[in-house]
Amino acid sequence: MKQPDQKVETIQVEELIHRVHSFHDDGYRLVQISCAQEGDAFEVTYSFDKNLSISHIRIPATPENPIPSISKIYLASFVYENEIADLFGIPFSGIAIDYKGTFFRTSVPHPFGTSQITVVKKKPEEQHE
Amino acid sequence: MSKKIIVPFGPQHPVLPEPIHLDLVLEDERVIEAIPSIGYVHRGLEKLVEKRDYKDYVFISERICGICSFIHGATYCQAVEQVMGVEIPRRAEFLRAIWSEYSRMHSHLLWLGCFADSMGYENLFMDCWKVREKILDVLERTTGGRVIQGVNRVGGVSRDMDKEELNRIKSEIPGLRADYVELTRIFDEDLTVQSRTKGIGMLPKDTAWELGAVGPTIRGSGHAVDARMTGYGAYDELDFKPVVRTEGDCHARCMVRTGELFTSLDLIENAIDRIPEGDIIVPVKGNPSGEYYAQTEQPRGEVIHYVKANGKKNLLRHRVRTPTLANVPALVQMLAGCELADVPVIVLTIDPCIGCMER
Amino acid sequence: MALNVLKNLIKGPATIRYPYQPAKVTPVTRGHLVINIENCIFCGLCRMHCPADAIEVNKQERTWQLNQFQCIICGNCVSYCPKDCLSIKQTYLPPSASATYVTITGPEPETKENP
Ligand code: SF4
Numbered sequence: 001m002k003q004p005d006q007k008v009e010t011i012q013v014e015e016l017i018h019r020v021h022s023f024h025d026d027g028y029r030l031v032q033i034s035c036a037q038e039g040d041a042f043e044v045t046y047s048f049d050k051n052l053s054i055s056h057i058r059i060p061a062t063p064e065n066p067i068p069s070i071s072k073i074y075l076a077s078f079v080y081e082n083e084i085a086d087l088f089g090i091p092f093s094g095i096a097i098d099y100k101g102t103f104f105r106t107s108v109p110h111p112f113g114t115s116q117i118t119v120v121k122k123k124p125e126e127q128h129e
Numbered sequence: 130m131s132k133k134i135i136v137p138f139g140p141q142h143p144v145l146p147e148p149i150h151l152d153l154v155l156e157d158e159r160v161i162e163a164i165p166s167i168g169y170v171h172r173g174l175e176k177l178v179e180k181r182d183y184k185d186y187v188f189i190s191e192r193i194c195g196i197c198s199f200i201h202g203a204t205y206c207q208a209v210e211q212v213m214g215v216e217i218p219r220r221a222e223f224l225r226a227i228w229s230e231y232s233r234m235h236s237h238l239l240w241l242g243c244f245a246d247s248m249g250y251e252n253l254f255m256d257c258w259k260v261r262e263k264i265l266d267v268l269e270r271t272t273g274g275r276v277i278q279g280v281n282r283v284g285g286v287s288r289d290m291d292k293e294e295l296n297r298i299k300s301e302i303p304g305l306r307a308d309y310v311e312l313t314r315i316f317d318e319d320l321t322v323q324s325r326t327k328g329i330g331m332l333p334k335d336t337a338w339e340l341g342a343v344g345p346t347i348r349g350s351g352h353a354v355d356a357r358m359t360g361y362g363a364y365d366e367l368d369f370k371p372v373v374r375t376e377g378d379c380h381a382r383c384m385v386r387t388g389e390l391f392t393s394l395d396l397i398e399n400a401i402d403r404i405p406e407g408d409i410i411v412p413v414k415g416n417p418s419g420e421y422y423a424q425t426e427q428p429r430g431e432v433i434h435y436v437k438a439n440g441k442k443n444l445l446r447h448r449v450r451t452p453t454l455a456n457v458p459a460l461v462q463m464l465a466g467c468e469l470a471d472v473p474v475i476v477l478t479i480d481p482c483i484g485c486m487e488r
Numbered sequence: 489m490a491l492n493v494l495k496n497l498i499k500g501p502a503t504i505r506y507p508y509q510p511a512k513v514t515p516v517t518r519g520h521l522v523i524n525i526e527n528c529i530f531c532g533l534c535r536m537h538c539p540a541d542a543i544e545v546n547k548q549e550r551t552w553q554l555n556q557f558q559c560i561i562c563g564n565c566v567s568y569c570p571k572d573c574l575s576i577k578q579t580y581l582p583p584s585a586s587a588t589y590v591t592i593t594g595p596e597p598e599t600k601e602n603p
C-alpha cells in the first residue's frame with residue numbers, strides 16, 4: 001500500500017531546543033535521531049511520534065560546531081547522540097550521559113563520517129592480525 | 130552508609146545471550162545505577178550500503194539480526210519501494226505479513242525460552258524451544274530458510290505459497306494454539322515465574338513514554354504503541370488489536386509477549402482467509418532517489434529503516450533504528466534500585482538484541 | 489505432570505544428533521550452491537551481485553571460485569546468472585572449522601570448426 005509522503009522540516013540549530021521543547025510539551029515521544037552525510041554536509045534528523053503519526057525536523061551539522069544535546073528534555077536521546085558522536089564525529093554539548101567516544105568501539109574513529117575508509121578484501125584466515 | 134562497589138556485568142555472562150556490558154554500581158545488594166556500554170559486535174552494515182547494489186543489499190539488511198531477520202528485510206524493501214514509488218502486489222504484502230507473524234512467534238518463543246532460562250527454569254526453556262521448532266519448520270518449508278528467510282525482494286517477494294500450503298498452515302494453527310495455551314498457563318500461574326517477575330523492574334507508564342520505549346516494553350506499561358496499528362503493508366486489512374498490560378513489571382512484559390503469540394496466530398488465520406490472488410513481484414527498474422522513514426513492528430518493538438538515495442545504484446545512507454537501542458534508556462531506568470540477582474531477568478525483559486542494536 | 493513424565497519416557501528425544509544424523513531438509517531448503525560449469529560463460533554477473541563477495545570469476549583462466557565459508561546461500565547469484573548454470577542444492581555442507589574454497593575450471597571453449 002502506498003503510504004503518504006513524509007515531510008521533513010529543516011530548521012536552524014538555534015531553534016532546535018525550542019522546537020524540541022514544544023514537541024515535548026505536546027506529549028510527543030522521541031522516536032529516533034539519525035545522521036546522514038551528503039558530500040561534505042551532514043544533517044541530523046529528529047523524529048517524534050504521537051498518535052501513530054511521525055514528524056521530522058532536520059538541522060544541518062558540521063564536525064566543528066557542537067549541537068546542543070536534547071537529553072535534558074528527552075533523556076532517551078543520550079544513546080542516539082552518543083552514537084552519532086562516535087560514528088560521525090559530530091560533537092554534542094551537554095549530553096546527560098556522555099561516553100566521550102566510547103559508546104561504540106570502532107577500530108577507526110568516526111567510521112561513517114570520514115572518507116578515509118579503504119576497503120580491503122581479506123580471506124577469513126587472515127582476518128586476525 | 131555502606132560502601133559503593135562497581136560490578137562489571139557482561140559482555141560474557143552465563144545468562145546473557147547478548148554481548149552488552151553494564152557497569153552496576155551497587156550498594157550492598159542493591160543496584161543504584163547501571164551504565165550500559167556496547168560496541169562489541171559493531172559490523173558497520175549500514176556503511177556497506179554504499180558499496181552494494183540496492184537490490185543486493187536486501188540480503189544484507191536481512192542479516193542485521195538473526196531473529197527478526199524477515200522483518201528487517203521487509204522493512205528495508207518497504208522503504209526503498211516508497212522512495213521509488215513502486216506499488217507492490219497485494220498478495221506480496223499479505224505473504225510478507227504472514228511470514229512476519231511467523232517470525233514474530235518464533236522470536237517470542239525464543240525469548241520466552243531464554244527468559245525461563247534466566248530464571249533458572251531449564252525445563253520451561255526446552256518446552257518453549259520445542260514449540261518454536263514447529264514454527265521454524267513452517268518457515269523452512271515455505272521459504273527455504275529456518276531463520277534467514279531470504280524471500281524479500283525490492284518489489285515483492287520471491288516465493289509464493291499455493292492453496293494447499295496455505296490450507297496446511299491453517300490446519301496446523303489449532304495445534305499451535307493448544308501449545309501456547311499451555312505455555313501461557315505456566316508463565317502466568319507458575320510460582321517460580323511469579324516470584325521472579327511480579328513487581329520487579331517497574332517501568333511506570335509516564336516514564337516509559339518519556340524514555341521512548343517501544344514494543345512489549347512500552348505495551349507492558351499501558352501504552353498501546355504498536356506500528357502495526359498504522360496499517361502498513363497488509364495490516365490495514367487485518368483485524369489487529371495490540372496487547373496491552375498496565376502493571377509495568379517484568380511479568381507484564383512477559384504476558385504481553387505470550388498474548389502476542391495468540392494475536393499472531395489470529396493475524397495469520399485472518400490473512401490466509403483474505404489473501405488475494407495475483408502476482409507476487411513487480412519488476413523494479415531504475416535507481417531510487419529521495420528519502421523515506423519506514424516504520425514497522427518487530428518482535429522487539431518498532432523499527433525505523435531510513436533510506437536516502439540520490440539516483441545512483443548505491444544508496445547514500447541506510448539507517449536502522451532498532452528497538453533495542455530505543456529500549457536501553459528504559460532498561461537503565463528499570464535497573465536502578467533493583468536487586469543484583471534480578472539484573473539478568475530485567476535485562477532480558479527488554480529482549481535485548483545487541484547485534485541489531487549496533488548493526 | 490504424570491502424563492508428561494510418561495510421554496517423555498515413551499517418546500524418544502525431540503532432537504536430532506546432527507552432524508551424525510543428517511539435518512531435516514525440505515524441498516525448498518537452501519543448502520549449498522553448485523555450478524554446472526559447462527554452461528558458464530564467465531560473465532562475472534554472479535560475482536558482481538554476490539552480497540557476501542564469495543565468488544571470484546576469472547575469464548582468462550576460465551575458473552569460477554566459491555568461498556563456501558563466506559557464501560550465505562542467499563540465491564542472488566542464481567537469479568542473476570544469464571545461463572542458469574548455478575543452482576542451490578538442498579543438503580547442508582558438513583560443518584568445518586576453516587574456509588573451504590571450491591575452484592572449478594571450465595572446459596576449453598569449443599573452437600568453431602568452420603570459421
Ligand atoms: S553468472 Fe553464471 S555464466 Fe556468469 S560467470 Fe556466474 S556462473 Fe558463469
Ligand code: SF4
Nearest residue numbers: 538559560562563565
Ligand atoms: S548464494 Fe549468495 S552469497 Fe552465495 S555465492 Fe551466491 S550470491 Fe554469493
